[in-house]
Structure formats: C-alpha cells, structure tokens
Amino acid sequence: MSSKPESIPLPAVRRLSLYLRQLEALARRGDGTVSSKELGLALGLSDAQVRKDLAYFGQFGHAGIGYRVDEVIRHVRHILGTDKTWPAALVGLGRLGQALAAYGGFVEKGFQLVAVFDADVKKADRPVAGLRDVRIQAMGALAKTIADRQILLGIITVPAAHAQSVADLLVDAGVRGILNFAPIALTVPKTVALSSVDLAVQLEQLSFQVNSMRDAALRSSGEADT
Amino acid sequence: MSSKPESIPLPAVRRLSLYLRQLEALARRGDGTVSSKELGLALGLSDAQVRKDLAYFGQFGHAGIGYRVDEVIRHVRHILGTDKTWPAALVGLGRLGQALAAYGGFVEKGFQLVAVFDADVKKADRPVAGLRDVRIQAMGALAKTIADRQILLGIITVPAAHAQSVADLLVDAGVRGILNFAPIALTVPKTVALSSVDLAVQLEQLSFQVNSMRDAALRSSGEADT
DNA sequence: GCGTGTGAAACAGTTCACAGCA
DNA sequence: TGCTGTGAACTGTTTCACACGC
Numbered sequence: 001m002s003s004k005p006e007s008i009p010l011p012a013v014r015r016l017s018l019y020l021r022q023l024e025a026l027a028r029r030g031d032g033t034v035s036s037k038e039l040g041l042a043l044g045l046s047d048a049q050v051r052k053d054l055a056y057f058g059q060f061g062h063a064g065i066g067y068r069v070d071e072v073i074r075h076v077r078h079i080l081g082t083d084k085t086w087p088a089a090l091v092g093l094g095r096l097g098q099a100l101a102a103y104g105g106f107v108e109k110g111f112q113l114v115a116v117f118d119a120d121v122k123k124a125d126r127p128v129a130g131l132r133d134v135r136i137q138a139m140g141a142l143a144k145t146i147a148d149r150q151i152l153l154g155i156i157t158v159p160a161a162h163a164q165s166v167a168d169l170l171v172d173a174g175v176r177g178i179l180n181f182a183p184i185a186l187t188v189p190k191t192v193a194l195s196s197v198d199l200a201v202q203l204e205q206l207s208f209q210v211n212s213m214r215d216a217a218l219r220s221s222g223e224a225d226t
Numbered sequence: 227m228s229s230k231p232e233s234i235p236l237p238a239v240r241r242l243s244l245y246l247r248q249l250e251a252l253a254r255r256g257d258g259t260v261s262s263k264e265l266g267l268a269l270g271l272s273d274a275q276v277r278k279d280l281a282y283f284g285q286f287g288h289a290g291i292g293y294r295v296d297e298v299i300r301h302v303r304h305i306l307g308t309d310k311t312w313p314a315a316l317v318g319l320g321r322l323g324q325a326l327a328a329y330g331g332f333v334e335k336g337f338q339l340v341a342v343f344d345a346d347v348k349k350a351d352r353p354v355a356g357l358r359d360v361r362i363q364a365m366g367a368l369a370k371t372i373a374d375r376q377i378l379l380g381i382i383t384v385p386a387a388h389a390q391s392v393a394d395l396l397v398d399a400g401v402r403g404i405l406n407f408a409p410i411a412l413t414v415p416k417t418v419a420l421s422s423v424d425l426a427v428q429l430e431q432l433s434f435q436v437n438s439m440r441d442a443a444l445r446s447s448g449e450a451d452t
Numbered sequence: 453g454c455g456t457g458t459g460a461a462a463c464a465g466t467t468c469a470c471a472g473c474a
Numbered sequence: 475t476g477c478t479g480t481g482a483a484c485t486g487t488t489t490c491a492c493a494c495g496c
Binding site for chain 2: 013022042043044082084098105106110152153176177179187193194196197198199201202203209210211213217
C-alpha cells in the first residue's frame with residue numbers, strides 16, 4: 001500500500017505534519033472535506049504545492065470534491081507511523097527532561113515513555129511526574145532495559161557534552177531512532193533515524209530575522225499588502 | 227558593513243548557527259584557525275558548501291590559511307544579532323514554560339527574560355525558578371509591561387488553543403519577534419519575525435524515518451560503507 | 453463547473469572546478 | 475603549496491497550466 005520507496009522531497013515530508021495538524025483541526029470543527037486551496041491558505045502554501053505533496057504519498061483526493069478530511073487523516077497517520085505505539089526511553093531528567101516526561105504530546109503521537117534514565121545516582125528509583133509505573137533508572141541499566149522492553153526510540157535531554165556518548169549507548173542498545181534536544185550535531189549510523197530540536201538555532205534564527213527586518217526598515221520606508 | 231540585503235538562501239542562514247557552534251567548540255579547544263574542509267567534516271557538509279555559505283555574509287576567510295576562529299565567531303555573532311541583549315517576555319508558565327524560564331541557553335544567546343505572564347491568576351506575583359527579580363504577572367499587565375520595559379521578543383508556551391490570541395496581544399504590544407512553542411501555525415504581520423519549535427512535527431519526522439528505514443530494510447537486505 | 457493529479461517550465465540551492473592570493 | 479571565493483553546471487523543489495474525472 002505504501003507507494004514510492006524514495007524520491008519524495010524532504011520538505012514535502014515536513015509539510016505532511018502540518019497538513020495532518022490542520023486536517024485534525026478541521027475534523028474537530030466538523031468539516032467533511034477540504035480543497036487544496038483552503039488547506040494551503042490556512043498554512044501559507046499554494047494549492048498546487050498541497051496537491052503535489054499529498055500526491056507523493058498516494059492519490060487520496062477526489063476530483064470535483066477535494067480531500068475527505070478523515071480519510072486523509074487516516075492515511076497520513078499511517079504514513080507517518082503515528083497510528084502505531086512506539087516504546088520510547090528518555091535519558092536525562094533535568095528541567096527539560098522532566099517537562100518532556102510530563103508532556104502530553106508524546107502520548108498523542110504514539111510515543112510511550114516506558115523508561116527514563118539519569119546519570120545522577122541519587123535520582124535512581126524515584127518516580128517521574130506525569131508518568132505512571134515508571135521510575136528513574138541509573139545509566140548502567142540502560143542497555144538491558146532497552147533490549148528487554150524492546151524500546152525503539154531514545155530521547156536525549158542531557159547536556160551537550162554527554163549527548164554523543166548517550167547516543168552511542170542508545171544505538172548499541174538497539175534503538176531505531178533518536179530525538180535529540182542537546183545543542184550538538186550527533187553522529188549516528190545510517191540505520192538509525194535522527195531528529196533534532198535545537199533551541200539555540202531557533203533563538204539565533206529569530207534574532208537574525210529581527211535584525212534583518214530592522215535593517216530592511218532602515219533602507220526603505222513604506223511597504224504594504226499581502 | 228552588512229553586505230547583501232537579501233538573496234541569501236534560507237538554509238544558509240540556518241547553517242550559520244551550526245558553524246557558530248562548531249567554531250565556539252574549536253575556540254574552547256584553543257584552535258586558532260580552521261579550514262572549510264575541517265569545518266564541513268565536523269558538521270557533515272562539503273567544504274564548498276561551507277565556503278559558499280560564509281561568503282554570503284562577507285569575506286572573512288584568508289587564502290592559504292583558512293578562517294581565523296575568533297574573527298569569524300565575532301562576525302557571525304554580529305550577523306545573527308546574538309552580540310546584543312534582547313529583552314524578552316515569556317507567556318505561559320506550564321511545565322515547558324517553567325523549564326524554559328530556567329534554561330541557561332537564553333542568556334547565552336542574549337535573550338534576557340525580564341517578564342513572564344500566565345493566565346492563571348492564582349500564579350500572579352509568584353517568583354519564577356531560575357529568574358532573579360522576575361515575578362509572574364497576570365495577562366492584563368502584558369501590554370503595559372511590554373511597552374514600558376521595551377520588550378522586543380515574546381516566547382509563547384501556552385496551549386495551542388490560546389497561542390494565536392497571545393501572539394496577537396504580543397504583536398499589538400509591540401514585540402518585533404515571537405518564538406512559538408505551541409503546536410499551531412501562527413499568523414503574524416510581515417513586520418514581526420516568527421520562529422517555531424514544533425515538537426509534534428519533530429516526533430512525526432522521527433517516526434516517519436524509522437518507518438521508512440524499516441520498509442527499506444525489508445526490500446533490500448545488505449548495504450554498507452560511507 | 454469544480455478541483456485533482458501531473459508533465460513541463462521556472463526557480464532555488466548545491467556541487468564542481470578553477471583562478472588567484474598568501 | 476594550501477585554501478579561499480566564485481562563475482558555471484547540475485540537482486532538487488516549486489510553480490504553472492492543463493487534461494481528465496466527478
């Protein structure tokens with residue numbers, strides 16, 4: 001049922017997440033169908049872009065009608081893999097790690113935190129706010145727990161200096177994907193998926209934009225429309 | 227001193243942040259110069275890419291020598307605007323908001339949290355862990371505080387349902403940029419910079435990658451090198 | 453008529469390859 | 475010789491425009 005093996009532009013995959021979210025909002029609002037034009041308008045994309053993107057993943061539009069909201073939601077969830085449950089482990093229970101452990105969004109996307117680890121042995125065996133039946137484990141337990149519980153994903157929220165060694169541990173223990181929050185470029189084998197949330201980069205993008213807008217404003221005065 | 231107004235590829239701006247981080251690591255290690263080849267190797271980019279990217283922002287390389295680490299760091303920080311201090315406000319003190327308020331990375335990039343707001347009036351006037359001299363304010367105080375304290379950046383960590391109205395408040399109050407953590411596509415005027423950290427998207431990208439790697443592995447068995 | 457799916461054209465970004473300077 | 479900066483070639487992505495189905 002999954003059509004093309006490769007050849008899908010990476011930007012299209014990222015946009016797929018945005019389409020899903022918008023479609024879910026439409027479904028909550030009770031809309032049955034949506035056109036590529038409406039969908040694009042809500043997300044700041046052209047209608048052609050929306051159609052081309054969705055067509056990469058299969059033909060789930062209906063000529064003259066548009067896209068049936070819940071039909072597409074179902075397909076997209078399947079394509080993204082969020083219709084399954086992924087057992088995941090979180091490493092590093094600092095402030096960010098604790099906030100993430102209690103974050104509802106993981107569950108919503110099928111990520112189930114079944115184990116958490118921290119290097120601080122004093123934290124060992126403590127429960128974790130927001131997680132039922134999970135206690136903090138020492139790093140020494142990582143390999144065995146990952147293997148025993150068949151954990152497929154690792155979430156890294158340790159300081160940058162330790163992130164690569166934690167990633168290596170996770171990879172050796174057998175995870176198939178890593179979500180990295182440490183501000184450093186990790187190296188993992190090509191067989192392991194890697195996705196990063198890089199706060200420092202986002203902060204810098206923002207200040208760059210503000211900076212260049214100020215510069216632009218100095219050059220030309222008036223500007224309007226769109 | 228700032229060369230080209232526009233025409234710099236957006237991906238190049240994002241990579242600039244990565245260069246900066248790597249250069250900072252080199253500086254800590256005491257390296258005085260670095261070639262585009264070394265820099266690229268550490269970040270998984272080609273040497274040509276590195277040279278072209280840095281050249282977009284000015285000519286700070288030295289033929290035969292490479293790039294002088296602290297010279298480039300200084301330039302890049304100036305370009306990104308992280309050599310200044312940006313007064314910022316955070317809205318929404320849930321778990322994520324609290325974790326971010328205590329996050330050291332903001333200060334490091336010149337973001338100074340001088341005010342925090344929350345819709346829950348019971349939280350009003352409480353101090354915030356990790357922030358000196360800052361107390362939680364009610365939403366009603368937002369407009370006046372932003373204006374009085376000349377706050378330029380807003381950080382949104384409220385639930386998705388409230389994010390757009392908070393963004394509108396911030397924009398009306400006069401912020402020049404918004405960092406959004408709520409999982410929703412915000413609409414802001416073109417004169418306001420917007421940068422988003424979207425956890426749901428990252429989770430989905432990760433599960434998509436793991437999914438497609440599994441698919442790919444099923445198709446072909448062996449594969450090696452690089 | 454409305455709205456999708458899709459080749460073809462246009463555009464953007466990356467890689468190549470080399471001239472030129474220290 | 476070592477290494478940058480950059481036009482030219484190439485690759486990837488987006489936009490355009492239209493044939494076809496409801």
